[in-house]
Amino acid sequence: MVIVQPHLLLTAVEPYRCAAQAKPRQLAMLSETLEVARAVRHGASKTHFTVFPEYSIPGPEGIALVETALQAPNWPNGTIVIGGTDALSKAEFTSLANTPGTHLDVTNNNLARIAGNAWINCGITWVKAENGTVERWLQPKLSPAWPERNVHYQDMFHGNSVFIFKGPFDNGTTQYRFCSLVCFDWIATVDNKKVWQWVLEDLQRQAAQAQAELSLSWFFVVQNNPKPSHDTFLTEVGRFFDQNTIPSVRRDRACLLFANSAGKSVPGRVDENQDEYGSTSLVFPPQALFMEPECSPTFSNGGPRFRSTSTLLSAYHDVVFRECGACIHSFLQVNPNSVIAGPAGRTVALENAFVFPLDGTNDRRAPADSVAACIKWLNDELDDLPRLSVNYPLVPLATQSDATHQQTIAALRQISAQSAANTVKLAAQESQASHADDWDQTESDALEHLVHTLDIVGLGSPPPTVGADPAHATIVMNNQTVDLIAIRGQTHENCLKHSQDIVSMPRRQMLLVSRDPDNNPWLQRLGSFLRTESSHLGQERNITDPASGLLHLGYRNLLDVFQQTTTVTAVPGAINAELAA
Numbered sequence: 001m002v003i004v005q006p007h008l009l010l011t012a013v014e015p016y017r018c019a020a021q022a023k024p025r026q027l028a029m030l031s032e033t034l035e036v037a038r039a040v041r042h043g044a045s046k047t048h049f050t051v052f053p054e055y056s057i058p059g060p061e062g063i064a065l066v067e068t069a070l071q072a073p074n075w076p077n078g079t080i081v082i083g084g085t086d087a088l089s090k091a092e093f094t095s096l097a098n099t100p101g102t103h104l105d106v107t108n109n110n111l112a113r114i115a116g117n118a119w120i121n122c123g124i125t126w127v128k129a130e131n132g133t134v135e136r137w138l139q140p141k142l143s144p145a146w147p148e149r150n151v152h153y154q155d156m157f158h159g160n161s162v163f164i165f166k167g168p169f170d171n172g173t174t175q176y177r178f179c180s181l182v183c184f185d186w187i188a189t190v191d192n193k194k195v196w197q198w199v200l201e202d203l204q205r206q207a208a209q210a211q212a213e214l215s216l217s218w219f220f221v222v223q224n225n226p227k228p229s230h231d232t233f234l235t236e237v238g239r240f241f242d243q244n245t246i247p248s249v250r251r252d253r254a255c256l257l258f259a260n261s262a263g264k265s266v267p268g269r270v271d272e273n274q275d276e277y278g279s280t281s282l283v284f285p286p287q288a289l290f291m292e293p294e295c296s297p298t299f300s301n302g303g304p305r306f307r308s309t310s311t312l313l314s315a316y317h318d319v320v321f322r323e324c325g326a327c328i329h330s331f332l333q334v335n336p337n338s339v340i341a342g343p344a345g346r347t348v349a350l351e352n353a354f355v356f357p358l359d360g361t362n363d364r365r366a367p368a369d370s371v372a373a374c375i376k377w378l379n380d381e382l383d384d385l386p387r388l389s390v391n392y393p394l395v396p397l398a399t400q401s402d403a404t405h406q407q408t409i410a411a412l413r414q415i416s417a418q419s420a421a422n423t424v425k426l427a428a429q430e431s432q433a434s435h436a437d438d439w440d441q442t443e444s445d446a447l448e449h450l451v452h453t454l455d456i457v458g459l460g461s462p463p464p465t466v467g468a469d470p471a472h473a474t475i476v477m478n479n480q481t482v483d484l485i486a487i488r489g490q491t492h493e494n495c496l497k498h499s500q501d502i503v504s505m506p507r508r509q510m511l512l513v514s515r516d517p518d519n520n521p522w523l524q525r526l527g528s529f530l531r532t533e534s535s536h537l538g539q540e541r542n543i544t545d546p547a548s549g550l551l552h553l554g555y556r557n558l559l560d561v562f563q564q565t566t567t568v569t570a571v572p573g574a575i576n577a578e579l580a581a
């Protein structure tokens with residue numbers, strides 16, 4: 001599967017269309033997504049499903065671009081594309097419906113039902129058959145969301161039917177079935193029933209006629225949803241998978257897929273207090289025999305960190321892509337029927353889950369490859385980490401610290417996943433998290449302490465070299481290379497103990513910059529119960545005593561240097577003076 005997660009810019013009022021200035025970018029997004037689908041980096045022989053969220057295909061021009069790609073000889077046969085268009089006028093929709101190879105339920109969605117000034121939010125399913133022919137099915141959205149209902153000028157046409165598709169799996173012995181809904185249709189009530197209930201009841205009638213059980217393989221929901229993890233949406237998941245309801249339609253191996261648009265135009269974290277978007281996800285029932293990896297690259301196991309505060313999916317296999325910004329997801333979805341019970345059959349729901357960039361973005365979170373959770377978290381945190389000059393704008397070195405801050409951020413973005421994990425583990429003495437998906441405020445505060453330490457130390461000195469495992473960085477002091485460690489913890493003593501637990505045998509002389517919750521100074525003259533004698537810069541280490549040669553500076557002391565020094569050239573000397581005090 002390949003699913004694009006585009007950032008949409010729509011007109012402010014109905015009919016909701018791609019804004020004119022954004023159309024070139026949206027058309028380019030279609031081309032980039034189709035190219036990723038052709039590349040089959042997920043490892044399957046072809047991309048069986050390519051999915052575009054609601055409103056992401058800009059009108060007839062976007063539809064034509066998709067169809068041109070599908071009709072090309074290099075687009076494989078036996079494939080499916082599902083997508084949502086922006087608002088179509090009655091004339092545009094009529095033209096599409098009358099084009100050869102197009103299917104429309106003319107009984108329930110007759111063109112005569114569409115008012116002259118109505119507009120259509122349309123889902124389209126394209127199928128390129130094994131013989132190479134391309135056909136499309138038009139499915140108008142059934143029920144408008146509130147912005148589509150709370151209109152000033154024109155009404156959205158209400159569709160009245162859903163297509164269900166079936167075909168043979170490659171093994172030739174079993175069949176798959178799938179259907180798709182457009183966003184609000186997932187939770188909409190039509191004639192006192194949810195739309196998905198109407199779908200299952202129709203399959204139930206087919207099962208009764210065949211005197212057999214039928215299985216539903218995939219249920220797609222294409223969205224432009226600012227709150228994808230809202231309880232209203234997630235509550236329907238449990239009801240849909242409840243096999244006690246409509247038991248002759250099996251869903252115990254089904255995949256429920258939510259394809260949403262992005263919360264921002266580039267990779268990154270979205271503000272939880274505003275519209276979130278993102279959270280493209282796949283949900284499997286409890287009966288699926290998938291194992292849940294502790295902290296897989298690219299996707300999470302859902303839960304409160306990735307589903308706002310909701311725990312409605314705790315009983316299900318919830319696969320949530322971490323990236324909420326604009327990107328393309330490419331992955332191989334493991335067929336639940338192929339999983340063998342027992343240790344020998346252990347597998348996860350997705351393989352080769354890669355994140356591709358859009359619009360030429362160069363970002364570690366969309367590298368056309370997998371993305372470690374610690375890399376995603378680290379880069380998200382660095383996006384919004386405050387500069388010293390924000391808190392201390394009147395300090396003489398405020399402007400100069402902005403330059404070192406940019407150097408620090410740029411360098412930390414490039415460290416390896418292993419270094420990123422070690423960086424946070426070392427910086428956060430009070431962290432109880434076992435992996436990056438559990439990192440929270442404790443780890444965030446520790447990263448801020450590290451960055452600000454590097455920002456100050458870098459003033460008037462060569463830029464620190466970060467990712468210098470097992471330390472945080474290496475710095476040059478008095479022409480000597482020193483390992484730097486910055487730790488935030490319960491007390492200065494605890495920070496010192498934490499450093500020695502993790503870096504038990506430092507390679508060279510080490511400078512520890514510690515910070516307690518109250519940002520108290522570290523008084524060198526008080527020493528430490530962990531150290532037998534004071535240390536000075538240039539002192540040789542005693543390999544039998546890890547604490548020997550350790551330089552220790554409180555962050556409060558370092559911050560005083562920053563606030564009280566007037567030139568960058570004076571900073572290194574002021575730091576040395578603090579160490580000697």
